[in-house]
Amino acid sequence: MEQLLxxxxxxxxxxxxxxxxxxxxxxxxxxxxxVVFVSLALLYVMLGAEFLAAVQxxxxxxxxxxxxxxxxxxxxxxxxxxxxxxPRTAFKACSMVGAGLLLLLLLGSGAVKALRSVLPGQAxxxxxxxxxxxxxxxxxxxxxxxxxxxxxLAAIVGALVLAGKRD
Amino acid sequence: MVGTxxxxxxxxxxxxxxxxxxxxxxxxxxxxxxxxxxxxAVNLTFIAVSRSLGKIDGQVFVFxxxxxxxxxxxxxxxxxxxxYRRRQTINVxxxxxxKW
Numbered sequence: 600m601e602q603l604l605x606x607x608x609x610x611x612x613x614x615x616x617x618x619x620x621x622x623x624x625x626x627x628x629x630x631x632x633x634v635v636f637v638s639l640a641l642l643y644v645m646l647g648a649e650f651l652a653a654v655q656x657x658x659x660x661x662x663x664x665x666x667x668x669x670x671x672x673x674x675x676x677x678x679x680x681x682x683x684x685x686p687r688t689a690f691k692a693c694s695m696v697g698a699g700l701l702l703l704l705l706l707g708s709g710a711v712k713a714l715r716s717v718l719p720g721q722a723x724x725x726x727x728x729x730x731x732x733x734x735x736x737x738x739x740x741x742x743x744x745x746x747x748x749x750x751x752l753a754a755i756v757g758a759l760v761l762a763g764k765r766d
Numbered sequence: 767m768v769g770t771x772x773x774x775x776x777x778x779x780x781x782x783x784x785x786x787x788x789x790x791x792x793x794x795x796x797x798x799x800x801x802x803x804x805x806x807a808v809n810l811t812f813i814a815v816s817r818s819l820g821k822i823d824g825q826v827f828v829f830x831x832x833x834x835x836x837x838x839x840x841x842x843x844x845x846x847x848x849x850y851r852r853r854q855t856i857n858v859x860x861x862x863x864x865k866w
Contacts, residue, residue, distance in 0.1 A: 605768045609776045616780055616803055620787030625795050632799050635780075639806055642776075645768070646813045648825050651832075655809075658832055663802065663839050670843045671795055674850050731822050732829065740826050747833045754837030761844035 604645060611703065612638040622692070625671045629664055630696040636660040637703055650729040773814030781807035794846050794856040798839065805835050 612635045619631035636659045643652035736744055780803060787800035809828045816824025850856050 601768050605772060609772075612776070613779055613783065616783040619803070620783060620791060620796070620800065625793055625799075628796050628799055632803065635803065636806065639810060642773070642810065643813055646773070646817050648813050648816075648828075651809075651813065651825055651828055654829070654832060658836060659802070659806070663836055666839055666843060667795065667799065670847060673847065674795075674856065728822065728825070732825050735822055735826050736829065739823075740830075743830060747830060750837055751833065754840050758840045758844040761841065762847045 601645065605642070607706065608638040608641045608645075608703075611635075611699070612642070615699065624692075626668065627692050627696065629667050629671065630693075632667075633660050633664050634696065634699050634703065636664070637700070641703070647728060650732050770814050770818040774811055777807045777811040777814070779807075780804075780810070792857050792859050794849070794858050794861075795843075797858065798842050798846070802835060802839065805831060 615631045615634040615638070619628045619635065622628045622631060636655060640652040640655040640660070643649075643655060784800045784804035784807060787803070788797055791797055791800065809831055812824040812828045812831070816822060846856055849861065853861060855861070
């Protein structure tokens with residue numbers, strides 16, 4: 600069962616990664632990348648890293664990809680897409696990506712029960728590994744954690760300086 | 767039970783796809799997406815090895831990588847935006863201001 604799930608989600612990740620680099624329209628690439636991120640999150644659950652699976656969906660598939668899509672739409676690259684592909688093919692691609700996501704979600708929700716039996720150390724209804732990660736993060740890796748906040752501050756200031764209006 | 771080798775192989779395949787994307791695409795935004803894919807392949811490797819070693823340190827590292835990736839995406843997309851404002855293109859073949 601675990602093998603089956605691995606091949607299913609690993610295969611999905613590889614197929615959509617290949618589609619991502621082959622699609623001409625950057626919006627399609629971004630949507631394919633979202634599917635890759637979600638299937639990687641499912642693999643993280645299989646590896647017993649529930650906290651990182653949640654962070655993967657929230658931060659990567661949520662925040663970072665929305666940022667990418669915002670920039671793609673801000674730059675108004677749709678003219679290029681219109682000349683390379685018909686609206687009909689674009690529609691087909693969109694529905695394909697949507698169907699892929701839906702399939703993933705359905706399989707994921709259907710496989711929760713199966714997952715619970717294969718997860719290491721999860722049989723007795725123990726809460727996930729969030730506690731263990733937090734404990735390590737706030738004791739052994741406290742200094743890197745604090746440096747990370749400075750890094751994020753620098754990134755915010757840098758993004759504002761680079762992208763803000765100068766005149 | 768899925769072996770660590772399989773996860774490592776999957777991570778390697780995803781990383782190679784990301785590298786291939788960097789080589790064949792010329793759109794700066796898609797290049798950034800390929801870099802994100804490579805970072806994710808490394809994350810998968812980290813988590814798989816962390817499980818096989820029975821330690822959770824690898825997951826903390828993945829947490830830091832995700833933070834760095836978020837910061838990198840924000841700054842990189844800001845660079846792309848200001849580049850587009852000046853040059854009206856994000857095709858990396860046409861951006862040659864550092865060449866002479």
